[in-house]
Amino acid sequence: MNNLPNNYFVLNSIGVIHSPYKNKAPHQPLVNDQGEFKIILNKKYSEGLKLLDTFTYIYVIYYLDKVIRNNEMIISPPWANQQKVGVFASRSPNRPNPIGISVVKILKIINNTILISGIDAFDGTPLLDIKPYIEDLDAKKDANYGWVEKGNNEDHLALHIQGIPHKH
Ligand SMILES: C[S@@+](CC[C@H](N)C(=O)[O-])C[C@H]1O[C@@H](n2cnc3c(N)ncnc32)[C@H](O)[C@@H]1O
Numbered sequence: 001m002n003n004l005p006n007n008y009f010v011l012n013s014i015g016v017i018h019s020p021y022k023n024k025a026p027h028q029p030l031v032n033d034q035g036e037f038k039i040i041l042n043k044k045y046s047e048g049l050k051l052l053d054t055f056t057y058i059y060v061i062y063y064l065d066k067v068i069r070n071n072e073m074i075i076s077p078p079w080a081n082q083q084k085v086g087v088f089a090s091r092s093p094n095r096p097n098p099i100g101i102s103v104v105k106i107l108k109i110i111n112n113t114i115l116i117s118g119i120d121a122f123d124g125t126p127l128l129d130i131k132p133y134i135e136d137l138d139a140k141k142d143a144n145y146g147w148v149e150k151g152n153n154e155d156h157l158a159l160h161i162q163g164i165p166h167k168h
Helices: 043-049 154-162
Strands: 015-018 037-041 057-063 099-110 113-116 125-133
Touching (some): 099 125
Antiparallel strands (some): 015 037, 057 099
């Protein structure tokens, strides 16, 4: 038992994400991104990686530690074409609990280091969890694009995902 209120949780980071990005990153992970991307898991959790290398992709869950919090519930994400959307209808890093989730490819696991494909997290981002991404369980064949589709074509979306500056 502790004396914390029951809506207050303490999470410990279980490792660190390393990427070439210091303060600017793509808006979502790019599987063919260039550079070194890796997760260093705290050594005490190494045994928990057993058989993770049997999967192609993983979910990486992390704490967006550098976010400047303003707790706005209605936002206009960069690819929303001026639409106002609720924070929970967005993938904005600025949310009540600044938790990020990215699906990345496992390239290699060496001891407590997981070499991964590109991730949209800054270098040094605290790692909260890793889970296998499982085809059929996780890929929903009838998923749509929601509001993102309005006024965006594929090329335009790609610019936003990669964080490439452009005119509207
Ligand atoms: C739009 S968020 C999406 C994160 C994740 N893929 C998701 O959907 O939950 C990605 C952006 O978060 C920001 N970011 C990455 N690492 C961060 C960190 N450690 N603290 C604060 N912001 C971060 C970068 O600006 C990056 O472009």
